[in-house]
Amino acid sequence: MKYDPRKLDKKWQQVWRTNNTYKTGTDPSKPKCYVLDMFPYPSGSGLHVGHPLGYIASDIYARFKRQTGHNVLHPMGFDAFGLPAEQYAIQSGVHPTVSTKDNTDRYREQMHRLALSFDWEREVNTSDPKYYKWTQYIFGLLFEHYYDLDADKPKSVNDLRAAFAAKGSSAVNAAAGEEIEFSAADWNAMSAREQSDTLMNYRLAYRSTSYVNWCEELGTVLANDQIKDGRSERGNFPVVQRPMEQWSLRITAYADRLLNDLQTVGFSEGLKAQQSNWIGKSIGAQAFFDIEGHDEKLEVFTTRPDTIFGTTFMVLAPEHDLVEQLTTADQKEEIDQYLEYVGTRSELDRQAENKVSGAFTGSYCINPLSGARAPIYIAEYVLKDYGTGAIMAVPSDDDRDKRFAEHFGLDIIDVVDKSDYPGATLKDKVGKLINSDFLNGMEVPEAIKAATKKLEELGRGKQQVNFRIRDLVFSRQRYWGEPFPIIYDEDGVPHLIDLNDLPVSLPPMEDFRPISGESPLARAKDWLHPAPGMTRETDTMPATAGSAWYYLRYMDPQNGETFASEEAMDYWQDVDLYVGGAEHAVAHLLYSRLWHKFLYDLGKVPTSEPYKKLVNQGMIGGPICYIHLAGMVTEDGQRHQLWVSSDLAEGDEISIDGIGSGRIILDEATGRRLNPLRYTTEVTVDKNQTFRIYRSQVEDAQQADHPDASYFRTILQQGETFAWRQDEEGSDYIELSFEQGKMSKRKYNAVNPDDICDRYGADCFRMYEMFLGPVEQGKPWSTSGIDGVFRFLRRFWSMFHTEDHDWNVSNDEVTKEEMKVLHTLIKKVTADIDELAHNTCVSAFMVATNDLIKLKCNKRSVLEPMVQLLAPFAPAMTDELWQLLGHDTSVHLSGWPASDDKWLVEDSKTYPVAFNGKTRFTLDLPADADKKAVEEMVMANEQTAPYLDGKTVRKVIVVPGRMVNIVVG
């Protein structure tokens, strides 16, 4: 038979489905192996070639583990709640339930097409009420618990209630939003609502006020990445910071453990560093500054209490509670103006800003140690959520404080003498203290301790541990998410809905448009009030909710009694290998680890960490085509010639980074405006490379059967409106520029894997994606090169066949040479798959195949093990060959060949001989020659002499089995 990948794909994919080849049960006789992919958000555009990179890598690993005798859990599902489905619904009128089903169906088919060995009976979908029932249940557990710092464990809020009633707030040491004090009598005198509000200060899932990016015109909260220059990316409307009552999760209670346990998991060092920096633990001091003319004290957190004598001013976050009080009448206008400016700034802008800005409140505070008077400013570089939202500024020892002081003409007092540490930067905590009273002469670490101690003695502060990580805001004012299992009574006290009454299902609705910041659910009148006086929570959960625990559900996906049975979790334990995008390296993983640790504390899961080993796959980029528009007019009336992707335009409006926003100049003659221009053909480009396409080329392409004909047709049409320019000779051309970017539908650069599979087969596509390079590395997509892999598959197939495509495998005795090729391959592939180095496996297969074809080898005892080795990579072709070799069960359930080093021993070794580190020639020497023998043979060789001519041999370095280097001079 001729190699026909499409036919084989069709045949074998059907067989695997019919036979349920990849179905997994618990099997105590085999070691378990849980191989997990980050499940996708099923977007409307389907899978693109970037997605499968990780799926294929983990699939190869899973298949390898199956063949080496493991019971492998390799599931797939969908992270199906999310904003895009809702926005699509608003635009198109298609309900998210419908579009989500369409999209998941499509994804599932695409994954089948890629021959991924998932056990589809275990599929989960976060938007399925049978699934989100348990998301709501776990949320309920978080709501019902607080974190006891003495026990270092969560405990029931009921215990907290009892303790407060008996002894007041002093009875417990709990993770809390703020430190509050009350007696048992105070507590008992509180109304139900007041008690409830007080408990919110402790619950692990709680309601509080947090700031959001509010866009009045869109009536909705926006993510930072939906905001450009203080305006909404969509529609270009103003965005302001606005406080809002929202649910949050108290991840800060777990900060220390999330940090410490990083040492126990097999994540890359870079990833651990990212998580650790995100958690951002720092040890420093809390200090209180008196404020002139006010009773309040100003609390600051500093990691450098030693530099307190250098504090020449204070800076508050613009949102700090005291700002209003501290602003004097004279400074009010300036402060108000500044607050207005800050209101338009996203958090990202504020942190990224290089330029100094701020305003003086008019008030002063008193340094608790030096007694010096320091002016109080507000500035956007101080963030409300970090530390206390206030800093003591030490311009002599901090870059940003220094720039601020220089800008506003404030004093700078040197307090650390670094002259003993040449090369030390401002950030290094080294030096001797000067100008600092009792700290003078101390080294920095000593001074930090002394200053902290002094603050403590004076009752003006103490040592404090601070975390950068903030509690996770867990509310969304959206339709397409999990409803909260919460109901409010007439007093506004939230009550948890009983497990028996879960899930709280999303009410059927047709209109999800956000109005005035309320969730669309507030308009589901029948749903909203399940009983008189009772009102449901109308916010929904963010997409992080469903993805925080999905790996547990795969272990026991159908369970109606609990989120997963103890037996299933005892067997599967945790995830052995987790593969997913680097973009999830912090957020998803931390939240997931939080949920897991919480469940572990309650004794509901058997391990303290969910993921043993994690690999981040790189992103596959595609070219983004930019078209030169005729120009645009910005608000200030300036005309610009711009390079801009046409699909960024919404109506006549367009906004561009660094330029601002404006109106597209329409073609005056026709008044037509452009439509998005798509360009999906491959080009390999450098960033901002530009080139011209001439009208004549485009027209010629229309005649010929050019692959880009339809694209060029669009250029022709669009070009009439805006794009043709004339070169020196008067020929029309259009200029395009390209850059590499993340594949997405919006950028018209997504490539569909189906197209590749149709042309080359799934085996080839899988191997090609692996051949592209290490999984962890990002790379641009290009199909050029896939022919090489296709050629390999055909050559591999040809080893089993005659030139006329007849089956031709012999049972002849194998030679030593053939065995060497085979066992080199077994050794390499076995080692590399384990490391997920699939790219070098593919090379090894090519090398072995080339060698065996040269040897004209068609022997069963060589080819049969090779089929097993190749099976994880090319599942369809190998199952066919396995069948042709006479087996009646799948190669994927067969074994794995063992390598035997006896075939790999060499008699001689080719030594490179170098002079002063430069290799001059090679020499074949016996493999067992020792150092001395090698040196003698090299020195005696006639090739050596010319390089020694007239020079002295200073040293001869011999690394047995490796190389020889002769130092002459």
Place this chain on the structure above:
RNA sequence: GCCGUCGUGGCGGAAUUGGUAGACGCGCUGGAUUCAAAAUCCAGUUCCCUCGGGAGUGCGGGUUCGAUUCCCGCCGACGGUACCA
């Protein structure tokens, strides 16, 4: 800005612990086969060169007999930066 990752031929990339830089593949060049094409096969392919050799793994330093690999300082690209998923 901050945190993390990565920079090797025309291109994707390879190179145990520091030990022959460029495996394997694409592309390109030449040849064989063919009426012709496709397919296949063979040979060559880092750059420069006066054909002796010289340079070379983003740039500039350092350690070493020897550096793609280790150290210091830059530059660039990508990812994250808390409501995209």
